[in-house]
Amino acid sequence: MRLNAKQIAACTGGQFLVDAIDPSALMTGITWDSREVQPGWLYVALPGEHVDGHDFVEAALRAGAAGALVMQSPGRPACLLAREMGAAVIEVANTASAITDLAREWRGHLRGRIIGLTGSVGKTTTKNLVRDVCAAFGSTVATRGNQNNELGVPRTLLAADPETAVVVVEMGMRGMGQIAELCDFVRPDWGLVTNVGESHIELLGSRENIARAKAELFAALPAGTGRAFLNLDSPALGILMDAGRLGERPVALSGFDGHPDGAAVELYEREAVACDEVVWAEDVALDAEGRPCFTLCARDRADEGDLSLFAPVERCRCALALTGAHNVDNAVAAAAVGFALGLDLETIASALGASVPEPGRQEVIAARGGFTIVNDAYNASPDSMRASLATFAATDVAGRRIAVLGDMGELGSFAEPCHAGVGAAAAEAGLHRLICVGELAASIAEGAAAAGMDAARISRAATVADVLEELDTLLEPGDAVLVKASHFMGLNRVVEGLVR
Incomplete structure (x- = not known):
C-alpha cells in the first residue's frame, strides 16, 4: 500500500x-x-x-x-x-468496512496478475504452493496464513505494490454470496477452485450449493482476459462450469488432475471440457514418510485457431516435501498456474519440491521421547480427516499408530453421519489406538466400532489434559501419533504438551 x-x-x-x-x-x-x-x-x-x-x-x-x-x-x-x-x-x-474501501482503491493501482483461490479443503496448502511457483515467475504477494476472510482478503491486496507481478488471494466463505462480495473489490484476473467438499454444509445444505458458492469466483472473472483453473477430477465440475458461466463468456480454461486414471487427458482430447491447456500427474507413489513423487505432465493446444490440434506432452519428475497423496492434487493445481504463466516444468517441479507445510498442517515433529507427532490440528473437515488418516496409514512407522481425533464444525444436521464416516476411515487405517475428543467425536468412536475396530482400542477423552494423561502412559519410542480436529477444539495444545 x-x-x-x-x-x-x-x-x-x-x-x-x-x-x-x-x-x-x-x-x-x-x-x-x-x-x-x-x-x-x-x-x-x-x-x-x-x-x-x-x-x-x-x-x-x-x-x-x-x-x-x-x-x-x-x-x-x-x-x-x-x-x-x-x-x-x-x-x-x-x-472494518474502511479496510475494504482502501483495498478497492488500491486494487486500481496494481498492475500484476491477481489470482483468486478457493475450495473446500486444502486452500491454504494450495495457496502456498501457488505462491512458491509464482515466485519463480516474478515478485509475488500471497495471503498470510489462512487470513482469507473479509479482513484478510483486503489486507492481501494492500500488501502488494504496483510492481508486484502476481498477487495470490485465498478466499474463504461461510455462505452464498460471500465470495462474490470479495470478488467485487479483488477483481481477480484468474480463478482457481481446488475442490468441493463438505465444509460449510451446515449453512449451504448440499455439495451442489457449496459448488455454486465456490463458482462465484469463476463468475467474477473478466471476459476476454480471465482464466479459470478447473479440477477435472471433481464430481462438481459441471456445476462449477454452469454456475460460473464459463460456457457463456470468453474465459480461458486450464484443467488439472492430480489422481489420474486417464480422465484428464480423455476429457481434454474429446473436448468435453475445452481447456486450452491441461496439467496432470502420472506414476504417483509415496515414499516411506508418505511424501508423494510423481511425473508432472502438461500439454497445451498446438494452435489456438484449431482446437483439434495438440502440442506434445511435456513431462518432468516431481517430489514433494509435503505428505499425503491428496497433496498431488494441490501441487498439480499450482503447476497449472505456473504453466499458464509460461514457466517450464523443471522450474515448476523445483518450486513445488521446495514448498514446506505450515505449522499445524501435516507437520511432522520428532519428539524427545523418541516418538513422532503428525500435527494436523489446525483445522478439519470430513474430507481432510479421511485424507490425513490415509496418509498416516501409508507412512512407515517403526512402532504403533495412534490417532487423536476431535470434533469437526459447521456440519449441522450432517454432523453425526460425517463423524461416523471418519470413524470408519479410522478403522481402516491400521491404528493401534483411537482417542476421540469432544461431544461430536463420540460418533467417530461409534463409526470406528461399527466398521470393525476393536472397542478395546477406542477411547473417549473430555479434555486435552485427559488426552495427555492417556498418551503419557501409552506412547513409546518408535510410535507415531496423529492429532487432528477443527481449530476450535484447541488440539494444538495436545501437540504442545507432547513436545515439552
Whole structure:
C-alpha cells in the first residue's frame, strides 16, 4: 500500500480529527494489531468482543504509525500525541468496512496478475504452493496464513505494490454470496477452485450449493482476459462450469488432475471440457514418510485457431516435501498456474519440491521421547480427516499408530453421519489406538466400532489434559501419533504438551 492521508480519507469517507503534518506522505502498510505496527504504517482501530482497538491507538502511534483510522475519538492524550508526531487520525463510520474501501482503491493501482483461490479443503496448502511457483515467475504477494476472510482478503491486496507481478488471494466463505462480495473489490484476473467438499454444509445444505458458492469466483472473472483453473477430477465440475458461466463468456480454461486414471487427458482430447491447456500427474507413489513423487505432465493446444490440434506432452519428475497423496492434487493445481504463466516444468517441479507445510498442517515433529507427532490440528473437515488418516496409514512407522481425533464444525444436521464416516476411515487405517475428543467425536468412536475396530482400542477423552494423561502412559519410542480436529477444539495444545 502506498496511499497518503488525503487519499485514505477520501476513499473511506473519513473526517480528520488530527491532520497529518505532511498530507502527501505515503503510508506503506496496514494493521489492526498495535504490536505489528511499523514506522509509516496505518493503524486501524477495530472494535472487538473482548478488546477494543481504540484503546491501543497511543501504542500504535508510539510504534511509529503515520495514521490511525478510528470510529470515535481515541481521547485527548492520543490526539495530542498524534499532533506531536505529525500523524493523522481519521474518523470513519466503520473501520472494518474502511479496510475494504482502501483495498478497492488500491486494487486500481496494481498492475500484476491477481489470482483468486478457493475450495473446500486444502486452500491454504494450495495457496502456498501457488505462491512458491509464482515466485519463480516474478515478485509475488500471497495471503498470510489462512487470513482469507473479509479482513484478510483486503489486507492481501494492500500488501502488494504496483510492481508486484502476481498477487495470490485465498478466499474463504461461510455462505452464498460471500465470495462474490470479495470478488467485487479483488477483481481477480484468474480463478482457481481446488475442490468441493463438505465444509460449510451446515449453512449451504448440499455439495451442489457449496459448488455454486465456490463458482462465484469463476463468475467474477473478466471476459476476454480471465482464466479459470478447473479440477477435472471433481464430481462438481459441471456445476462449477454452469454456475460460473464459463460456457457463456470468453474465459480461458486450464484443467488439472492430480489422481489420474486417464480422465484428464480423455476429457481434454474429446473436448468435453475445452481447456486450452491441461496439467496432470502420472506414476504417483509415496515414499516411506508418505511424501508423494510423481511425473508432472502438461500439454497445451498446438494452435489456438484449431482446437483439434495438440502440442506434445511435456513431462518432468516431481517430489514433494509435503505428505499425503491428496497433496498431488494441490501441487498439480499450482503447476497449472505456473504453466499458464509460461514457466517450464523443471522450474515448476523445483518450486513445488521446495514448498514446506505450515505449522499445524501435516507437520511432522520428532519428539524427545523418541516418538513422532503428525500435527494436523489446525483445522478439519470430513474430507481432510479421511485424507490425513490415509496418509498416516501409508507412512512407515517403526512402532504403533495412534490417532487423536476431535470434533469437526459447521456440519449441522450432517454432523453425526460425517463423524461416523471418519470413524470408519479410522478403522481402516491400521491404528493401534483411537482417542476421540469432544461431544461430536463420540460418533467417530461409534463409526470406528461399527466398521470393525476393536472397542478395546477406542477411547473417549473430555479434555486435552485427559488426552495427555492417556498418551503419557501409552506412547513409546518408535510410535507415531496423529492429532487432528477443527481449530476450535484447541488440539494444538495436545501437540504442545507432547513436545515439552
